[in-house]
Amino acid sequence: MGMLILVVGKRINLFPVLMIVTGLAWVVACRMHIIETTALFPTELCGRVVVLDPGHGGVDPGAHEGERILEKDLVLEIADKTRKFFVNAGAEVIMTRNQDHDLAAPGEKSLAVRKRQDLRARVELANTAKADLYLSIHVNSARDRGKSGLEVYYSEKQGSKELAEFIAEESRRYTGRVRSTQPGRFFVLRETNMPAVLVEVGYLSNPEEKNLLHDKKYQERLAWIIFQGALRYFEQNNVPTTTGKLN
Numbered sequence: 474m475g476m477l478i479l480v481v482g483k484r485i486n487l488f489p490v491l492m493i494v495t496g497l498a499w500v501v502a503c504r505m506h507i508i509e510t511t512a513l514f515p516t517e518l519c520g521r522v523v524v525l526d527p528g529h530g531g532v533d534p535g536a537h538e539g540e541r542i543l544e545k546d547l548v549l550e551i552a553d554k555t556r557k558f559f560v561n562a563g564a565e566v567i568m569t570r571n572q573d574h575d576l577a578a579p580g581e582k583s584l585a586v587r588k589r590q591d592l593r594a595r596v597e598l599a600n601t602a603k604a605d606l607y608l609s610i611h612v613n614s615a616r617d618r619g620k621s622g623l624e625v626y627y628s629e630k631q632g633s634k635e636l637a638e639f640i641a642e643e644s645r646r647y648t649g650r651v652r653s654t655q656p657g658r659f660f661v662l663r664e665t666n667m668p669a670v671l672v673e674v675g676y677l678s679n680p681e682e683k684n685l686l687h688d689k690k691y692q693e694r695l696a697w698i699i700f701q702g703a704l705r706y707f708e709q710n711n712v713p714t715t716t717g718k719l720n
């Protein structure tokens with residue numbers, strides 16, 4: 474019967490149980506620095522501090538199609554899927570938000586002031602933690618509904634461009650939907666102290682891509698692309714481990 478076992482009169486499939494136990498053991502060993510090298514799992518992400526920044530939130534919906542389809546919701550779903558890949562590989566993940574809110578001061582009424590406070594808080598979170606990477610996730614929109622594809626913007630910090638190109642390459646491989654990589658002057662790219670990219674994962678204004686962005690499997694694929702790009706960045710650069718901490 475292979476992976477089937479009888480437990481108190483019930484048959485359960487052992488395979489998923491074994492996968493979970495092995496996965497947990499791996500993450501614990503990695504965190505405790507028991508594992509330094511192994512051919513089975515990538516160790517480059519062990520102990521790395523990665524900031525995942527789902528753009529917008531709260532009063533700021535970001536790009537939208539009508540009132541129901543909002544960038545802030547889609548990027549949160551994609552960021553959460555990305556988080557799981559990083560955590561399973563032993564990285565420490567800081568999410569700038571994991572719910573529908575911005576990071577501005579409570580009670581601040583001016584939307585312009587809220588936006589400034591929100592972006593400043595996201596950057597401070599990453600700089601204070603001395604994170605190894607900053608990955609901001611957004612969804613695009615344009616008047617031209619024919620526009621589609623992933624765009625990666627990178628900061629001037631060393632390693633950012635390389636990281637952007639790895640993510641674009643992974644996107645070429647897994648979705649075939651790459652539009653460009655280019656320098657970006659966004660606040661979160663200018664002010665963060667570590668390699669940072671802002672990934673516009675697709676165009677909500679493009680009917681075909683709008684449907685894809687809602688598809689859980691496609692979201693998973695986008696998360697995988699971002700994760701793989703970051704993994705390749707660490708693998709190929711042999712970047713020293715961070716002194717950053719999650720607190």
Ligand SMILES: [Zn+2]
Pocket residue numbers: 528529535536544611612
């Ligand atoms: Zn955005």
